[in-house]
Amino acid sequence: MILVLVLVALPATALAHERRTIAGGKYDVVVGWDVEPTYANTENGAAIRISQAGSNPAVPVEGADKTLKVQIRQGAQTREFALAAVFGQPGYYRADIVPTRVGDYVWTFVGGINGDQVNETFDSADGKFDGVAAATGLEFPVVLPDPVQLAASVQAAQSDAQSTRILAYAGIAVGILGLVVGLAGWVTRPRGAAPLAEPAAPARRERSQASD
Numbered sequence: 001m002i003l004v005l006v007l008v009a010l011p012a013t014a015l016a017h018e019r020r021t022i023a024g025g026k027y028d029v030v031v032g033w034d035v036e037p038t039y040a041n042t043e044n045g046a047a048i049r050i051s052q053a054g055s056n057p058a059v060p061v062e063g064a065d066k067t068l069k070v071q072i073r074q075g076a077q078t079r080e081f082a083l084a085a086v087f088g089q090p091g092y093y094r095a096d097i098v099p100t101r102v103g104d105y106v107w108t109f110v111g112g113i114n115g116d117q118v119n120e121t122f123d124s125a126d127g128k129f130d131g132v133a134a135a136t137g138l139e140f141p142v143v144l145p146d147p148v149q150l151a152a153s154v155q156a157a158q159s160d161a162q163s164t165r166i167l168a169y170a171g172i173a174v175g176i177l178g179l180v181v182g183l184a185g186w187v188t189r190p191r192g193a194a195p196l197a198e199p200a201a202p203a204r205r206e207r208s209q210a211s212d
Contacts, residue, residue, distance in 0.1 A: 016032050016033070016036045016129055016130050017030050017031060017032035017128070017129050018030070018031045018032065018122050018126070018128035018129050019031075020120065020122075021053050022118060022120050023113060023116040023117070023118055024116070025053055026052075026053050026113075026116055027050050027051065027052065027053055027061060027113060027116075028050075028051050028052070028053045028054070028055075028058070029048055029049065029050050029051075029109075029120075030048070030049040031047070031048050031049075031107065031109075031122045031129060032047060032129040032130070033045070033046070033047065033129065033130055034046075034047040034094050036130050037130060037133055038099065038130050038131070038132050038133065039132065039133055039134070039135040039138070040099055040100060040101060040102050040132050040133070040134055040135060041098065041099075041100055041135065042098065042099075042135060043096070043097075043098050044096075044097060044098065044099060045094035045095060045096050045097060046070050046072060046081065046094065046095040046097055046105075046107050047086075047092065047093065047094045047095075048068075048070070048083070048092075048093050048094075048109060049089075049091055049092045049093075050064055050091050050093070050113065051091055058091070060090035060091025060092070061091050061113060061114065062085070062090050062091060063114075064083070064085075064091075064093060064113050064114075065082075065083045065084055065085045065093050067111045067112045067113065068083055068093070068109060068110070068111040068112065068113060068118060069081065069082055069083060069095075069109070069110055069111050070083060070095050070107050070108065070109050070110075071107070071108040071109075071110060072095070072097065072105060072106070072107055073105070073106040073107075073108070074099070074101055074103065074104075074105050074106070075101070075103070080110075081095035081096070081097060082095060083095050084096070099132045101132065102131075102132050102133060102134050103131055103132060104123065104124040104125040104131040104132075105123075105124050105131065105132065106121060106122070106123045106124070106125075107121070107122045107123075108120065108121045108122075109122075
């Protein structure tokens with residue numbers, strides 16, 4: 001029963017990797033994610049298995065990690081990763097990566113294998129190896145927010161807070177300016193002429209003379 005299940009599962013596994021002969025027919029390669037299915041924000045690896053072309057059983061090609069790299073592109077962003085030989089699996093190499101965006105990825109292996117130049121591109125959009133899926137169907141008990149949406153929400157909140165601060169500062173500045181204008185007007189306002197004092201002493205003398 002177990003053997004039947006394994007045989008049934010093999011075609012699905014094979015479809016998740018792309019097989020190709022490269023470098024003028026010298027090497028057979030199998031390319032795909034190290035762990036499949038592949039989920040966003042989960043550690044994984046861009047993997048390639050290299051063997052002598054047409055060898056059966058396969059003869060692994062060792063030492064390619066010293067001369068071969070992989071350029072990974074997703075959307076408009078590209079980054080080059082070093083390959084490392086996987087312990088206990090001769091001819092198998094992996095570039096560690098945590099894919100953070102759902103969708104298709106393009107891998108380009110560049111460099112050389114035993115002096116043979118290599119420049120081979122593999123695209124998950126072709127359907128020969130998996131793209132990256134969201135992990136929401138597996139998350140339990142709490143579904144984590146999507147990092148892209150979360151980053152957008154944080155950025156929007158920061159923008160709103162900054163706008164609020166700018167408006168508050170503008171209001172304070174207007175208030176201070178109004179206060180300064182008011183004080184300047186009060187200081188520079190025109191003063192009225194002081195009233196003249198009545199000559200009190202002569203009036204008293206006139207009254208004194210009249211009484212005489």
